[in-house]
Amino acid sequence: MADQDTIIIGGGHNGLVCAILLARAGQRVTLLEACPTLGGMAAEREFHPGFKAALAQTLYAMPRSLIRDLDLASHGLEFGPEPLPLRPLSLSAPPQSINGESLAGAADGDAEAYLKYVTMLKKFAAALAPFWERTMPRVGATGLPDLLTFGKLGLKLRLLGKDDMLEFFRVATLPMRDLLDEHFSDDGLKAALCWDALVGSQLAPRSPNQAVLTLLNRMAGKDAGQHVIPKDGMPGLVRALESAAVQAGVTIRTDCSVKTVQIEGDESGQHCTGVELESGETLLSDRVVSSADPQTTFLKLIGAQHLEIEFTNRISRLRNRGYVARVNLALSALPTFQGLDSPHGRLIVAPTMDSIEFAWDAAKYEELPASPVMEVLVPSLQAPGLAPEGQHVLVANVMYVPYDLKSGWTPGSRDELLNTVLRELERYAPGIQELVLASELLTPQDLASQYRVTNGHWHHCEPAIDQLLMMRPTYEAAQYATPIPGLYLCGAGCHPAGDVSGNPGRNAAKEILA
Numbered sequence: 001m002a003d004q005d006t007i008i009i010g011g012g013h014n015g016l017v018c019a020i021l022l023a024r025a026g027q028r029v030t031l032l033e034a035c036p037t038l039g040g041m042a043a044e045r046e047f048h049p050g051f052k053a054a055l056a057q058t059l060y061a062m063p064r065s066l067i068r069d070l071d072l073a074s075h076g077l078e079f080g081p082e083p084l085p086l087r088p089l090s091l092s093a094p095p096q097s098i099n100g101e102s103l104a105g106a107a108d109g110d111a112e113a114y115l116k117y118v119t120m121l122k123k124f125a126a127a128l129a130p131f132w133e134r135t136m137p138r139v140g141a142t143g144l145p146d147l148l149t150f151g152k153l154g155l156k157l158r159l160l161g162k163d164d165m166l167e168f169f170r171v172a173t174l175p176m177r178d179l180l181d182e183h184f185s186d187d188g189l190k191a192a193l194c195w196d197a198l199v200g201s202q203l204a205p206r207s208p209n210q211a212v213l214t215l216l217n218r219m220a221g222k223d224a225g226q227h228v229i230p231k232d233g234m235p236g237l238v239r240a241l242e243s244a245a246v247q248a249g250v251t252i253r254t255d256c257s258v259k260t261v262q263i264e265g266d267e268s269g270q271h272c273t274g275v276e277l278e279s280g281e282t283l284l285s286d287r288v289v290s291s292a293d294p295q296t297t298f299l300k301l302i303g304a305q306h307l308e309i310e311f312t313n314r315i316s317r318l319r320n321r322g323y324v325a326r327v328n329l330a331l332s333a334l335p336t337f338q339g340l341d342s343p344h345g346r347l348i349v350a351p352t353m354d355s356i357e358f359a360w361d362a363a364k365y366e367e368l369p370a371s372p373v374m375e376v377l378v379p380s381l382q383a384p385g386l387a388p389e390g391q392h393v394l395v396a397n398v399m400y401v402p403y404d405l406k407s408g409w410t411p412g413s414r415d416e417l418l419n420t421v422l423r424e425l426e427r428y429a430p431g432i433q434e435l436v437l438a439s440e441l442l443t444p445q446d447l448a449s450q451y452r453v454t455n456g457h458w459h460h461c462e463p464a465i466d467q468l469l470m471m472r473p474t475y476e477a478a479q480y481a482t483p484i485p486g487l488y489l490c491g492a493g494c495h496p497a498g499d500v501s502g503n504p505g506r507n508a509a510k511e512i513l514a
């Protein structure tokens with residue numbers, strides 16, 4: 001007899017969301033997390049005594065309905081009073097600041113253009129929003145529910161009106177550069193507006209493919225894609241999810257790494273029967289739900305011997321090289337950025353769209369960018385508990401840093417990258433280097449080993465057109481169920497993709513309960 005109805009592998013936010021929903025529906029759920037703390041890439045970690053930083057810092061992609069359905073407010077989740085402004089940094093131009101629908105400090109014409117641009121994107125994002133929150137139809141499926149999903153998507157787009165619908169089809173796969181060139185004159189502004197379409201992916205402003213769709217997915221979150229920091233930082237969200245899981249009756253075990261998913265079968269078929277832990281312990285269950293990335297799940301925890309060759313090949317070929325590095329700084333005081341009264345908000349260090357493109361060019365050839373582009377945040381301004389009183393944490397998401405470096409990742413190349421980032425920051429915030437008490441660099445390889453994500457990819461695997469929607473991660477496993485009966489996926493590698501949205505976890509739970 002199975003010890004539980006469902007075992008969830010991984011206590012990142014998606015594993016937690018899935019566990020809560022299954023337990024609330026009456027299932028006996030055990031969640032197993034390899035690390036000592038819950039949260040995965042959103043987990044709190046102390047990188048210097050008294051200074052804490054999760055990888056994920058801001059919430060933008062989680063739908064309001066999920067926060068409400070999980071009743072996270074009653075589990076302690078609170079937000080600051082207002083979303084963070086997006087601020088392109090410039091050494092010469094007056095400061096600009098984007099807040100929701102308003103753009104302050106813009107060149108002539110750009111503020112009006114911005115209102116038009118963001119109104120258009122919001123309309124498209126609202127039309128697509130329901131599709132991030134549901135299972136995509138199976139390729140070739142002709143059942144009524146699948147046809148209804150396609151029909152609803154068509155209707156939603158048609159309801160935009162003919163002109164907007166045609167405009168949606170025109171811009172959906174445009175490179176961000178083309179889209180922004182159509183609307184704005186200021187290149188620094190365009191570079192900042194690119195950021196949320198590109199960060200975490202293998203795309204730059206000139207790349208066609210899914211950048212606009214990624215942006216629209218992110219804009220489906222609670223404040224139309226505006227970024228907020230929970231009152232206690234991202235760990236505040238993780239604690240609320242943990243509390244909701246415990247209340248729902250989920251058994252949570254941390255420091256508990258799954259070694260294999262147990263599969264039994266004969267000529268008539270196979271099914272999963274539980275998991276074996278690294279400790280040697282076996283837990284029985286007819287249903288296992290993995291929030292680990294698809295390659296970890298299928299190639300490490302299950303093994304090719306249990307999979308069809310074609311499926312194994314598709315999983316092996318998933319494009320999932322991470323290109324984001326993280327720099328965390330412990331600062332003795334608040335830094336002063338040129339032209340800003342306070343470093344409040346998301347500060348974009350990318351003076352032009354070409355600067356982003358050049359950084360990507362270097363990474364494509366496995367080299368470090370000469371001038372890194374980055375998003376900088378001082379989360380301790382919103383969540384003072386992240387640093388000792390009067391001191392601050394600064395985090396920088398640095399794009400594009402290759403997983404494999406041509407010259408190899410050595411102490412020398414790590415120092416080179418960290419020093420380049422610090423020098424670049426010093427240009428915008430003179431004197432900042434003197435405030436640095438400690439620094440931490442996490443390359444994509446560090447992210448892979450410390451967060452157990454293959455190749456350190458932000459989304460577990462690239463959300464490219466061929467790895468999206470009913471093809472995510474592959475068409476055989478795109479409905480959360482997998483080719484192995486009883487085995488499901490629920491992490492960022494599933495539809496709709498990564499970010500702290502909770503959508504993969506919720507969709508997987510709905511699919512299991514259907």
Ligand SMILES: Cc1cc2nc3c(=O)[nH]c(=O)nc-3n(C[C@H](O)[C@H](O)[C@H](O)COP(=O)(O)OP(=O)(O)OC[C@H]3O[C@@H](n4cnc5c(N)ncnc54)[C@H](O)[C@@H]3O)c2cc1C
Pocket residue numbers: 009010011012013014015032033034035038039040041042055056057058059060061256257258259291292293296301324325326397447451452453456457458459460490491492493497498499500501
């Ligand atoms: C530098 C960086 C900054 C980011 N910033 C943001 C941000 O500000 N906002 C945002 O929304 N998103 C951000 N993201 C993306 C976001 O953090 C991820 O997409 C999201 O957290 C993925 O959640 P998940 O639950 O699907 O997977 P994960 O968070 O990766 O969780 C998977 C869990 O499974 C566990 N696991 C794996 N293998 C095993 C095993 N064998 N046994 C047991 N447990 C196992 C792992 O330890 C992990 O806890 C960022 C990503 C990066 C890299």
